[in-house]
Amino acid sequence: MAQKPPPRIAILGFSIECNAFAPPATRADFESCVWLERDAIIADARCATPIALGEVPGFVAAMDATGPWQPVPILLAMAEPNGPVEEETFAEMMRIWRKGLERAAPLDAVYACMHGAGLSTERTDPDGDMLAMVREVVGPHVPLVATFDLHANISEAMVQSVDVFVGYRTNPHLDMWQRGEEAAGHVRALLRGAKTTRTFIRLPIIPPTVTMLTGKDATDRPYGEMIDLGQRRIADPDCVGRILNVSVMGGFAYSDTPKNGLAVVVTARKGDEATGEALAEEIATLGWSNRKRFRAKLTALDEATAMATAVGDDPSKPALCFPDVADNPGGGGRGNTMWILEAFHQAGVQGCLVGIIYDPPLAAAAHAAGVGARIEARFNTAETNAFSKPFAAPATVRALSDGRVTGRRGIFAGRDMRLGPSAALDLGGITVVVVSYRTQCADPAFFEMFGLDIGAARSVVVKSRGHFRGGFDEFFSNDRIIEVDAPGLTSPILSRFEWKRLPRPVIPLDEGVKWSPKQLRR
Structure with a gap:
């Protein structure tokens, strides 16, 4: 009997945090940080001092350690936080990703290293557009796992396109390597036949950046408490084996998009939708109870x-x-x-x-x-x-x-x-x-x-x-x-900005904001 070939896993990424009030980002901004194509992605991931942030090196190391596989790297584009990406540059990235995926077919799985707070000069959700394109090209049955910065602004397209949604848990971000490792574990599980469902809830809260610390020694950590709750619950006997990931995404206010807002995304196994929904609502309810604490004190x-x-x-x-x-x-x-x-x-x-x-x-x-x-x-x-x-x-x-x-x-x-x-x-x-x-x-x-x-x-x-x-x-x-x-x-004093696209009313900018656990479930 012929031996089954190792799984072919595409690797691609788009990582930039975009401030709508800052000057546009150009291709040169990516090239001066990380613009890696094809084999250069794997070479960088496996070197001692990579130029890329930790998710891709962590993913590659975990895949290497857990069995045979064939990486199919396409384009990893990362830049320092900046203004919206020039649309011409983002369109070029989309052409490279699409052509690379089409050329690589058939694929067994895809790993996408994202940030989630991107903009282009013509788009408010390039992250969602990119993931939707990946899903369109590879089809509905090829596993797609993505990692996100916890400052991501979450859209329906981002959640619906992936099989497992993996967000950072620490702020400062000290777990990027570990989240890449986690993504590799999910890819392996999906290749063995696991099926998933996602629950997504967005709250009408735009947390100022200084209110989003997660360390246990932080003076006040309303956001960290939400992450802690999710990680405690995922270890409960009722959730073990049913819940694959809990991600609490604080968002990035300065992107000024309709998808801004503190969000909870729970990935559960197919058939365990009710468990995932209940957990997402519990975490979101805690966040809502902490709403008065999401105010900057400088x-x-x-x-x-x-x-x-x-x-x-x-x-x-x-x-x-x-x-x-x-x-x-x-x-x-x-x-x-x-x-x-x-x-x-x-x-x-x-x-x-x-x-x-x-x-x-x-x-x-x-x-x-x-x-x-x-x-x-x-x-x-x-x-x-x-x-x-x-x-x-x-x-x-x-x-x-x-x-x-x-x-x-x-x-x-x-x-x-x-x-x-x-x-x-x-x-x-x-x-x-x-x-x-x-x-x-x-x-x-x-x-x-x-x-x-x-x-x-x-x-x-x-x-x-x-x-x-x-x-x-x-x-x-x-x-x-x-x-x-x-x-x-x-x-962090959000009232000092002229917002154009934020969903309103929203805390801490408006008074009398109302919400109920069922209101914003996606």
């Missing part, structure tokens, strides 16, 4: 400045971390607003590190001047964004780097990072790290590559919303993290 800039001044003047006080949550490149922020830096500099704050500021012209000027040179550090000379105002101060070029660094902790751990020509500038009491590739300051390595000692700093300002917590937790406990209220494209 520290005013003048108060934060006074705190930084105090710890700089008194070494006996615990050092503090000041995340600039409103200018988070991990949410489409430009990574170059000056409000905190300027306030701290004017106040004479001492012992402070600030990073990372995206400013290629300033980084180039520092490299041209050389280490030890005195320069006038002119920030944002080439920036036209309304929030990115110019600021200038005398500075000494303390250190230079080509920006090549391997992530050490948190979301970027083990990842090959390329920040472009970079510099550490001493402004007198404040040392600023300037880079040429926009990304959030989520890893201590971005300071350490210049020899800067985070443990010796009295205060640290990071351009990040929450992922820095997974990298800087060895330096700062939650009670020493001060989320600062300043202007920016990712301000």
Whole structure:
């Protein structure tokens, strides 16, 4: 008897978090981050320091470990959070994915590495469009498993197209590899004949980003409590074997789409629909009971400045971390607003590190001047964004780097990072790290590559919303993290934006919002 050939598994991905208020993303934004086609996807996944985030490496490693298989990689496109993707670029991706799937037929299964908060300049649901296209090409019976960032905005098309829906469980995102491994396990189960059903409930809640922490040590974690409940229930005897996955998706407000809203997706085995529906409703009901807790609580800039001044003047006080949550490149922020830096500099704050500021012209000027040179550090000379105002101060070029660094902790751990020509500038009491590739300051390595000692700093300002917590937790406990209220494209104060497409009424923007467990079941 001829031996059955190994299953042919297609791998493809589209991962970008799109802020409707930020400049459009181009193909160059993907190429500078991750644009991998065919065998390059597998080569990157199997290398020690991949450029891709962890889901695909985790998926490939788990498939390799669980039996023979034949990967059929097509296109993996990932970019830093940005504005809507130019439609021409997304249309090109769709052509590559479609042609690759058609060329690879017949396939035994498909794995899609998604984010779920994408936009194009012409579409509000490119993620759903892409998955629907995959389903159309491969047909109704080929297993399709997809992983999603927990900031995904969920549409009916996204849920209906897949067999198993797998969302991150941790924020900061420290479980990407594990979710890729989980996806591989579901692919293997579906290949053995498992059939599934999905329950989808969306709540009229748009959680501000700072209310979506999941760590047990978070001060307030209404979102984390929903995830905890789902994971407890999936381990209950009544659910074991019946429920394959529970995903609670917080969403990404700044996409400003009709599909925004805190969502629950439960994947159950075929025949166990009632169990999946009951569990989804229980989790959604908990989220609704927590609705008043989904409101941002930030520290005013003048108060934060006074705190930084105090710890700089008194070494006996615990050092503090000041995340600039409103200018988070991990949410489409430009990574170059000056409000905190300027306030701290004017106040004479001492012992402070600030990073990372995206400013290629300033980084180039520092490299041209050389280490030890005195320069006038002119920030944002080439920036036209309304929030990115110019600021200038005398500075000494303390250190230079080509920006090549391997992530050490948190979301970027083990990842090959390329920040472009970079510099550490001493402004007198404040040392600023300037880079040429926009990304959030989520890893201590971005300071350490210049020899800067985070443990010796009295205060640290990071351009990040929450992922820095997974990298800087060895330096700062939650009670020493001060989320600062300043202007920016990712301000958690949602009333400051002019929304065009959000479903209304919605918490926390509107009063008198009503909901019942049966109301929004999909």
